[in-house]
Amino acid sequence: MTCEKYRLLLRRHLDANAKHRPLFAALTHHEAECAVCAGYRVEMQRLLQDLHTLDEHVEVPESFSLSWRQAVRTQARFWHRKPAKSWSVYASVAAILVLLFGGTALFRTGWFGNSAGIDPIQTFFARNLIGQGGVLDPEPGIGSILINMPSGSTVDPPERSDSGLLILRTGDFVINTVNFENDLDFILSETAQMGGLIEKENIVGKTIEAGRRAELTLRIPDRAFDGFTHTIGRIGTLVSSEISAEDYADRYTDYAARLAQYELKRDRIEALLQQAETIEEIIKVESSLAEAQYQIESIRGTLQNWEDRSQFGQVRIYLSEANTFPVGEKLDFLPEVQTQFERSWKAIADYFRDMLLFLVIAAPWIVLVAALTGLALFLEHLHWRRSGEY
Amino acid sequence: VCGLQDTDWLIRCAQNGDAAAFETLVAPHETRLYQLCLRYTNQREDAHDCAQEAMIRIYRSLPEYRFQAAFSTWIYRITTNICLDYLRKRRARPQTSLDALSDAGYYIPDPKKPPEEALADQDRMAALQLGITKLPPKMRTALILRDMQGLSYEEVASIMRVNLGTAKSRISRAREYLRNITNSILEHGQNVDDPKHTIQEQKSGRNVQPRERRKLYDM
Numbered sequence: 001m002t003c004e005k006y007r008l009l010l011r012r013h014l015d016a017n018a019k020h021r022p023l024f025a026a027l028t029h030h031e032a033e034c035a036v037c038a039g040y041r042v043e044m045q046r047l048l049q050d051l052h053t054l055d056e057h058v059e060v061p062e063s064f065s066l067s068w069r070q071a072v073r074t075q076a077r078f079w080h081r082k083p084a085k086s087w088s089v090y091a092s093v094a095a096i097l098v099l100l101f102g103g104t105a106l107f108r109t110g111w112f113g114n115s116a117g118i119d120p121i122q123t124f125f126a127r128n129l130i131g132q133g134g135v136l137d138p139e140p141g142i143g144s145i146l147i148n149m150p151s152g153s154t155v156d157p158p159e160r161s162d163s164g165l166l167i168l169r170t171g172d173f174v175i176n177t178v179n180f181e182n183d184l185d186f187i188l189s190e191t192a193q194m195g196g197l198i199e200k201e202n203i204v205g206k207t208i209e210a211g212r213r214a215e216l217t218l219r220i221p222d223r224a225f226d227g228f229t230h231t232i233g234r235i236g237t238l239v240s241s242e243i244s245a246e247d248y249a250d251r252y253t254d255y256a257a258r259l260a261q262y263e264l265k266r267d268r269i270e271a272l273l274q275q276a277e278t279i280e281e282i283i284k285v286e287s288s289l290a291e292a293q294y295q296i297e298s299i300r301g302t303l304q305n306w307e308d309r310s311q312f313g314q315v316r317i318y319l320s321e322a323n324t325f326p327v328g329e330k331l332d333f334l335p336e337v338q339t340q341f342e343r344s345w346k347a348i349a350d351y352f353r354d355m356l357l358f359l360v361i362a363a364p365w366i367v368l369v370a371a372l373t374g375l376a377l378f379l380e381h382l383h384w385r386r387s388g389e390y
Numbered sequence: 391v392c393g394l395q396d397t398d399w400l401i402r403c404a405q406n407g408d409a410a411a412f413e414t415l416v417a418p419h420e421t422r423l424y425q426l427c428l429r430y431t432n433q434r435e436d437a438h439d440c441a442q443e444a445m446i447r448i449y450r451s452l453p454e455y456r457f458q459a460a461f462s463t464w465i466y467r468i469t470t471n472i473c474l475d476y477l478r479k480r481r482a483r484p485q486t487s488l489d490a491l492s493d494a495g496y497y498i499p500d501p502k503k504p505p506e507e508a509l510a511d512q513d514r515m516a517a518l519q520l521g522i523t524k525l526p527p528k529m530r531t532a533l534i535l536r537d538m539q540g541l542s543y544e545e546v547a548s549i550m551r552v553n554l555g556t557a558k559s560r561i562s563r564a565r566e567y568l569r570n571i572t573n574s575i576l577e578h579g580q581n582v583d584d585p586k587h588t589i590q591e592q593k594s595g596r597n598v599q600p601r602e603r604r605k606l607y608d609m
Contacts (some may be wrong), residue, residue: 011562011565015558035432043569043573044565044569047565047568047569047572048537050514050515050518051518051533051537051538051568052537052538052540054515054538055425055428055429055538056516058424058425058428059421060420060421060424061434061438063437063438064420064424064441064442065420067438067442067444068412068420068441068445068446071442071446072445072446072449072474075446075449075450076407076408076409076411076412076449114597152582184488204498267463303571377555
């Protein structure tokens with residue numbers, strides 16, 4: 001046996017509480033031949049014995065016994081139980097569920113900028129109306145298309161009615177519908193058919209559960225206004241409607257008179273300008289001319305606006321989708337069960353499809369947050385390891 | 391009010407802030423925890439502070455105790471962590487001298503022994519105490535828990551959160567280093583540096599580089 005092997009075996013022997021006879025015999029045999037190893041064994045045995053007895057005489061000071069008890073009692077006065085670890089797990093799960101279902105709900109309302117509000121119908125009409133002279137306004141709102149009607153560019157020259165009235169008509173409709181897409185389609189097609197324009201169209205929501213609604217501002221030719229409002233009133237469930245008309249004839253006459261005066265004034269100033277000789281005179285006269293010209297343009301714009309509005313009445317429609325199933329003919333029990341089951345199944349499938357889409361949209365953020373959280377946990381773990389708290 | 395008969399029941403009471411149950415629970419370990427702290431600090435005042443901090447930490451951490459390890463193992467783990475923190479903070483401070491250790495009265499000579507033998511025993515024990523302070527923290531922990539506190543290898547491994555083989559290895563090396571350093575102290579006096587690089591230098595005949603020393607110290 002080599003000395004190295006002896007020391008290895010000696011460690012085992014010292015650790016074993018009961019003496020292992022063959023091992024003990026082998027060690028004794030080597031010790032008889034090697035005095036260094038024999039001395040080593042004595043030293044190690046004495047070391048262990050010394051270590052074992054080193055603290056035998058150490059007594060706990062009474063002050064320690066008293067002080068830690070006092071400290072614990074003080075702590076007990078301000079005791080508040082720490083939340084159990086399992087609560088943090090529950091909280092994490094709850095946070096994930098809130099994120100998942102809340103995110104999906106927001107996604108279904110088009111909150112993430114998904115294409116919920118933009119419908120092919122809108123694009124179609126927007127394109128057509130642009131063709132009629134409308135201008136597509138890229139408003140930043142989601143699912144919103146605004147058509148600015150050119151001021152008088154597509155309307156006939158102003159003409160007053162035979163009665164001498166200048167009527168500006170406005171209609172407001174609040175409608176609930178169970179057939180959102182068809183009714184919206186119908187309103188827009190009626191508008192186009194009657195030669196009307198869409199001033200503003202804003203559609204929010206994607207599904208029935210998300211509560212789709214459309215806000216439309218339409219300009220309907222005066223001759224078709226009554227027929228249009230009558231037709232609209234028959235769509236879905238009419239919650240409220242208000243049709244108003246205001247006569248601008250007096251104001252129109254007044255403004256027209258003022259316009260004539262300003263035009264007369266402009267003519268006189270132009271005549272004066274011909275007679276002006278000095279620079280100062282020219283400047284003064286031109287200043288007066290510019291002011292008169294400004295007033296003329298302003299009054300003309302106002303008059304033109306009234307004339308346009310008198311030819312195209314404004315109709316505002318708030319179309320909301322009612323979250324109810326359409327009433328159909330009464331089915332037998334089993335087919336109805338089947339229908340309802342299929343409907344529910346489709347709703348579930350749609351929901352999870354939207355959830356998946358939400359996860360895809362949110363994935364970069366989720367990955368980023370997960371990476372930051374992982375990094376924070378790793379650094380904490382590293383700190384924990386380095387601090388030696390094993 | 392908690393009864394005092396069942397350890398698990400006492401633990402549950404203490405987890406709800408019952409100070410009396412906690413005292414009943416920890417009182418049997420009081421001496422050993424104090425001795426453990428004393429072995430790390432080598433100063434009674436510091437041992438007192440460490441042990442008291444350990445008691446408070448145990449009390450406050452008790453709601454997190456999940457009955458997965460033995461209660462004694464768990465409290466030893468907390469106490470060793472506090473002691474290791476203490477050692478880290480004390481690194482810059484001067485180490486305890488041999489004379490101070492002897493004067494502190496850690497070893498009481500056996501009156502039955504002849505004076506020469508008693509003096510030799512006292513010197514040896516003082517050298518041993520100083521030698522323990524010179525062990526790297528992890529080795530010191532393993533040695534104290536096994537050879538002084540009398541815990542099993544499994545308990546040592548559990549407290550240190552290492553596997554059984556690592557625990558055994560640390561204990562074995564710690565004994566070897568301690569034997570060497572104690573002999574060196576007895577031969578050359580107390581001005582002996584860290585045992586591991588002293589041994590390395592003795593073996594290789596060269597100076598150990600600072601980086602290598604740090605590596606050895608972390609064993």
